[in-house]
Amino acid sequence: MTDTASRRRGRRTRTESAGTRDRILSVAREEFSQRGYEKTSVRGIAKAAGVDPALVHHYFGTKEQVFEAAIEVAFAPALNAPEAFAEGSPAEVGERLTRFIFGIWENPTTRTPLLAIVRSAVNNEAAAAVFRRLVASQLLRRIASQLDLPDAELRAELAAAQLVGCAMLRYVIKVEPLVSADIEQVIARVAPVVQGHLTSP
Amino acid sequence: MTDTASRRRGRRTRTESAGTRDRILSVAREEFSQRGYEKTSVRGIAKAAGVDPALVHHYFGTKEQVFEAAIEVAFAPALNAPEAFAEGSPAEVGERLTRFIFGIWENPTTRTPLLAIVRSAVNNEAAAAVFRRLVASQLLRRIASQLDLPDAELRAELAAAQLVGCAMLRYVIKVEPLVSADIEQVIARVAPVVQGHLTSP
Numbered sequence: 416m417t418d419t420a421s422r423r424r425g426r427r428t429r430t431e432s433a434g435t436r437d438r439i440l441s442v443a444r445e446e447f448s449q450r451g452y453e454k455t456s457v458r459g460i461a462k463a464a465g466v467d468p469a470l471v472h473h474y475f476g477t478k479e480q481v482f483e484a485a486i487e488v489a490f491a492p493a494l495n496a497p498e499a500f501a502e503g504s505p506a507e508v509g510e511r512l513t514r515f516i517f518g519i520w521e522n523p524t525t526r527t528p529l530l531a532i533v534r535s536a537v538n539n540e541a542a543a544a545v546f547r548r549l550v551a552s553q554l555l556r557r558i559a560s561q562l563d564l565p566d567a568e569l570r571a572e573l574a575a576a577q578l579v580g581c582a583m584l585r586y587v588i589k590v591e592p593l594v595s596a597d598i599e600q601v602i603a604r605v606a607p608v609v610q611g612h613l614t615s616p
Numbered sequence: 617m618t619d620t621a622s623r624r625r626g627r628r629t630r631t632e633s634a635g636t637r638d639r640i641l642s643v644a645r646e647e648f649s650q651r652g653y654e655k656t657s658v659r660g661i662a663k664a665a666g667v668d669p670a671l672v673h674h675y676f677g678t679k680e681q682v683f684e685a686a687i688e689v690a691f692a693p694a695l696n697a698p699e700a701f702a703e704g705s706p707a708e709v710g711e712r713l714t715r716f717i718f719g720i721w722e723n724p725t726t727r728t729p730l731l732a733i734v735r736s737a738v739n740n741e742a743a744a745a746v747f748r749r750l751v752a753s754q755l756l757r758r759i760a761s762q763l764d765l766p767d768a769e770l771r772a773e774l775a776a777a778q779l780v781g782c783a784m785l786r787y788v789i790k791v792e793p794l795v796s797a798d799i800e801q802v803i804a805r806v807a808p809v810v811q812g813h814l815t816s817p
Contacts, residue, residue, distance in 0.1 A: 451739070536789050537738045538652070543789050550791055572785060572794045573805055580781030584773060588737050588744050590751055593773045604774055608809050 436474050439464045443471075443485040448531035452482060452542040482535070483545045489528030490549055492519045497557035509574075509610025512558075513602050516578045520586050521598060533587060550575070562613060574612035577605060637675050640665045644672075644686040649732035653683060653743040683736070684746045690729030691750055693720045698758035710775075710811025713759075714803050717779045721787050722799060734788060751776070763814060775813035778806060 442464040446455045457478050461468040475481040487494075496515055503511060519525045535542035555575065559567035581601065584590045593601070643665040647656045658679050662669040676682040688695075697716055704712060720726045736743035756776065760768035782802065785791045794802070 534739050537784075538735050546789055547791050550789075555791070568793050569797055569801075569805075572791065573782070573802075573809075576781030576785050576794070577778045577809070578781065579784050580777030580779065581774070583738075583780050583784060584777050588747055588751075590748050590756070590773065592769045593777070596770055600770075601774075604770075604813070608774075608778070608812065611809065611812075612805070 435464075435466065435470070439466060439471055439474060439481075440485055440488060443481050444489060444528055444531075447482060447485055447535060448528060451531075452535035452539040455482075457481060479541045479545065482542060483548075486528070486532045486545060487549065489525075489532060490553075492525050493529070494549075494553050496554060497561065501561055505614065506610075508613060509608070510602070510606040512574070512613075513578065513606040513609050516582075517598060517602060520582050526586060529582075530587065533582075558613075564614070570612050574609045577608050577612070581605060636665075636667065636671070640667060640672055640675060640682075641686055641689065644682050645690060645729060645732075648683060648686055648736060649729060652732075653736035653740040656683075658682060680742045680746065683743060684749075687729070687733045687746060688750065690726075690733060691754075693726050694730070695750075695754050697755060698762065702762055706815065707811075709814055710809070711803070711807040713775070713814075714779065714807040714810050717783075718799060718803060721783050727787060730783075731788065734783075759814075765815070771813050775810045778809050778813070782806060 439460065443455075443460045446460050446463060450459075455478070457471050458468050460481065461471045464471075471481060475484050493516065496512060519529065532542075532546060536546035537543070555568055555571045558571040558574075562570060564570065581593065585593045585596075585601075640661065644656075644661045647661050647664060651660075656679070658672050659669050661682065662672045665672075672682060676685050694717070697713060720730065733743075733747060737747035738744070756769055756772045759772040763771060765771065782794065786794045786797075786802075
């Protein structure tokens with residue numbers, strides 16, 4: 416360890432440390448978005464963030480764990496879905512959830528990192544594992560816990576499948592006429608399906 | 617051109633030619649599946665097929681056109697969906713189409729090339745363009761032409777979105793509980809949704 420690194424590590428204040436951690440995360444998100452999971456390395460992230468690779472490992476662990484931390488932030492808006500789900504009338508849960516998810520995809524700021532996650536998860540098993548953990552444990556399980564029905568998790572996942580499929584065709588592969596369709600028209604058709612998966616007898 | 621190449625081109629019989637063309641296509645499918653679109657080259661396909669790259673260009677044109685020819689064959693089972701759609705009672709069209717599409721994904725022989733197509737289309741714009749053309753013109757438009765309803769293409773695409781989402785979560789990213797769910801239980805839940813998209817007023 417150089418004198419500078421040792422000094423940094425020894426005297427880093429809480430604020431400096433949080434700043435560095437956030438900078439690494441932000442750079443990691445950028446690198447994963449630009450290059451995809453496979454071509455991104457901890458060394459590359461460290462270099463772009465102007466820190467030692469050991470510091471990246473210190474904060475986050477392996478490349479898979481850096482990826483998980485980076486996409487958890489990108490995923491954060493979607494992880495509020497169970498709250499959107501919980502509020503208001505049960506008869507409108509399909510529309511609330513549908514509107515919430517399309518809201519994330521329609522906004523370029525939240526869409527770009529999601530696109531990066533989907534692209535990585537489709538092509539790399541480690542990235543897929545991270546995606547699975549986040550979707551299964553944080554999203555489906557939490558939504559399912561609010562349903563008082565048998566097969567609640569399967570119901571939540573089939574509702575998610577309708578939304579995932581729309582996102583794939585509208586935002587990822589971009590197949591017409593869904594790309595140009597008015598989003599309110601799409602929500603009007605999709606919300607009852609999501610509602611049906613979640614609450615139909 | 618060498619004497620041999622000139623002799624080959626001059627005297628190739630129809631059978632020899634079809635055999636070579638098929639061998640190139642089969643090798644191309646293999647290469648695109650193994651390496652993905654971006655890492656596959658016409659030169660690599662030619663080498664693996666034991667032919668001159670010029671012959672690959674002669675038969676198929678650009679790399680994008682080789683890809684299109686290769687995936688058209690992989691896509692062929694799905695392209696029969698409009699026929700599956702047309703036969704039998706209109707009240708059961710949702711179940712027929714759902715059963716047909718899951719039949720392709722449940723069979724490893726037809727699943728593997730489809731996985732390769734999806735992975736390529738998600739990550740590469742040229743591959744996405746090919747996917748779009750095939751899905752839009754050959755699948756959605758043909759199904760829509762059999763629906764006597766406004767927004768027929770949007771209806772067909774939203775039905776496709778439910779199936780695409782299920783395929784993503786069950787076969788590509790592999791999120792439980794959908795991965796282990798009994799396929800008949802999945803079809804029982806998805807078929808009415810597909811039916812609804814296609815035929816509900």
